Amino acid sequence: xxxxxxxxxxxxxxxxxxxxxxxxxxxxxxxxxxxxxxxxxxxxxxxxxxxxxxxxxxxxxxxxxxxxxxxxxxxxxxxxxxxxxxxxxxxxxxxxxxxxxxxxxxxxxxxxxxxxxxxxxxxxxxxxxxxxxxxxxxxxxxxxxxxxxxxxxxxxxxxxxxxxxxxxxxxxxxxxxxxxxxxxxxxxxxxxxxxxxxxxxxxxxxxxxxxxxxxxxxxxxxxxxxxxxxxxxxxxxxxxxxxxxxxxxxxxxxxxxxxxxxxxxxxxxxxxxxxxxxxxxxxxxxxxxxxxxxxxxxxxxxxxxxxxxxxxxxxxxxxxxxxxxxxxxxxxxxxxxxxxxxxxxxxxxxxxxxxxxxxxxxxxxxxxxxxxxxxxxxxxxxxxxxxxxxxxxxxxxxxxxxxxxxxxxxxxxxxxxxxxxxxxxxxxxxxxxxxxxxxxxxxxxxxxxxxxxxxxxxxxxxxxxxxxxxxxxxxxxxxxxxxxxxxxxxxxxxxxxxxxxxxxxxxxxxxxxxxxxxxxxxxxxxxxxxxxxxxxxxxxxxxxxxxxxxxxxxxxxxxxxxxxxxxxxxxxxxxxxxxxxxxxxxxxxxxxxxxxxxxxxxxxxxx
Numbered sequence: 001x002x003x004x005x006x007x008x009x010x011x012x013x014x015x016x017x018x019x020x021x022x023x024x025x026x027x028x029x030x031x032x033x034x035x036x037x038x039x040x041x042x043x044x045x046x047x048x049x050x051x052x053x054x055x056x057x058x059x060x061x062x063x064x065x066x067x068x069x070x071x072x073x074x075x076x077x078x079x080x081x082x083x084x085x086x087x088x089x090x091x092x093x094x095x096x097x098x099x100x101x102x103x104x105x106x107x108x109x110x111x112x113x114x115x116x117x118x119x120x121x122x123x124x125x126x127x128x129x130x131x132x133x134x135x136x137x138x139x140x141x142x143x144x145x146x147x148x149x150x151x152x153x154x155x156x157x158x159x160x161x162x163x164x165x166x167x168x169x170x171x172x173x174x175x176x177x178x179x180x181x182x183x184x185x186x187x188x189x190x191x192x193x194x195x196x197x198x199x200x201x202x203x204x205x206x207x208x209x210x211x212x213x214x215x216x217x218x219x220x221x222x223x224x225x226x227x228x229x230x231x232x233x234x235x236x237x238x239x240x241x242x243x244x245x246x247x248x249x250x251x252x253x254x255x256x257x258x259x260x261x262x263x264x265x266x267x268x269x270x271x272x273x274x275x276x277x278x279x280x281x282x283x284x285x286x287x288x289x290x291x292x293x294x295x296x297x298x299x300x301x302x303x304x305x306x307x308x309x310x311x312x313x314x315x316x317x318x319x320x321x322x323x324x325x326x327x328x329x330x331x332x333x334x335x336x337x338x339x340x341x342x343x344x345x346x347x348x349x350x351x352x353x354x355x356x357x358x359x360x361x362x363x364x365x366x367x368x369x370x371x372x373x374x375x376x377x378x379x380x381x382x383x384x385x386x387x388x389x390x391x392x393x394x395x396x397x398x399x400x401x402x403x404x405x406x407x408x409x410x411x412x413x414x415x416x417x418x419x420x421x422x423x424x425x426x427x428x429x430x431x432x433x434x435x436x437x438x439x440x441x442x443x444x445x446x447x448x449x450x451x452x453x454x455x456x457x458x459x460x461x462x463x464x465x466x467x468x469x470x471x472x473x474x475x476x477x478x479x480x481x482x483x484x485x486x487x488x489x490x491x492x493x494x495x496x497x498x499x500x501x502x503x504x505x506x507x508x509x510x511x512x513x514x515x516x517x518x519x520x521x522x523x524x525x526x527x528x529x530x531x532x533x534x535x536x537x538x539x540x541x542x543x544x545x546x547x548x549x550x551x552x553x554x555x556x557x558x559x560x561x562x563x564x565x566x567x568x569x570x571x572x573x574x575x576x577x578x579x580x581x582x583x584x585x586x587x588x589x590x591x592x593x594x595x596x597x598x599x600x601x602x603x604x605x606x607x
Contacts, residue, residue: 247450307489
């Protein structure tokens, strides 16, 4: 027998040999793995990408019987490549489910769970996504970045399902967790997101203190300048949209100016490549370029409500140009949402300024965007039918207008949109001389200052058609008081010209002239073609009645010019194949349009 010392030496030598062999094997394993990984990444980033070869390289890892960490990571990588670059969702799902099921490796597990829940939602398997995310959230509390990200993701899923209560609860949990782990930045993101949902739910009593707290956090937080400014943009966007939703066009101006200055500041800042020390701070609300488009968008919304339509056109052109550039490199769904909202606003501008044919083509463009995304259509179907209803009114197709507005009402439960639709539907009923009482009385109970002012105008219009002129004047003066308080220029112009018409009918030519002249000036500034047409007709008749033939001739010439412009545009719009959209009231937007046999050239509604 060998002495104990010799045995120990032999054992040590054997152990050293085994360790050396294991190290060599590990080094070899690492080298082949890194080589396959390098080839896969090379093929993925080739121009154009060679995804099939990338997948082959990753699949080649498994025959080597790799360690579990490499196996889990490779399943995740395969699932990610197949999900993002192919239509093979079945294989993508299989690999991601395997990555989630392998124990211990939590960073892999959380990323795989996040991707897999996205895939489930894409396949309309939301019920499978929710428990997956809940389980991942439950076990990720020691990993701040993933815990916060998964909370955001589950909150977004609930939001898409219109379950805003559950989404707000999750965002509240996230805000408290971020506070505990010392991330005031991400706490602000959670709270601002919650504030956005509360605004959507119109829980204003909860919104105001929450936004006050957010403002304090944003101002006190000292960190990455771009992150700080992006929080400020988020905060100001919520304030501006809150004012606009309430129809407070004048009151919003200081906030809007701050927002525009803030985005200018962000555009001058360079991205800081230094990562935050707190992993919970590794979030961005929106890329700078997206924020820029968003600020253009809220500026367009403000200009539209205030009646600065040329300004709305200018900012819409800028935003759409920026969007076209971004969409060449970025397929983010939010860009299509921005595009649709911009188009919705500019379509309304076109209808006011007397460009119906262009408006109809842009409505068709919205239809095409909605055809590409069922979710986009679901979110904007009511608005799309509302726009078609407004177009129908502009071309005097009142039966179709009623059908479109009725369809839009069926598709929305948003209070302010509902009130906007009802206001326009009431004007259709009044002009048609029937069923006005069904809706006229219910429009004064909305929160929006702008819509309440519009409701008084419609009540005044109704009273005018009924010959109750004193009552009409009372409603219209209320509209004027409200519209002047918030610079609602279109409502001011419409109220002035209708008051002028009432005074003309009553034989008070001087007072009529005092109303019609400023109405004409304001309508020219907007510009509002229908009010200009109406005002010029009244000025012609007023000047004739007052014995001013030169002024009467000038007004008649203006009226003739406006009539010709509107008639030409009317014929062009009704001749477009897209005009057939006015008959669409059910299901997704039609893919093809048939040419019209002939246009309806009635201008009765314009006179």
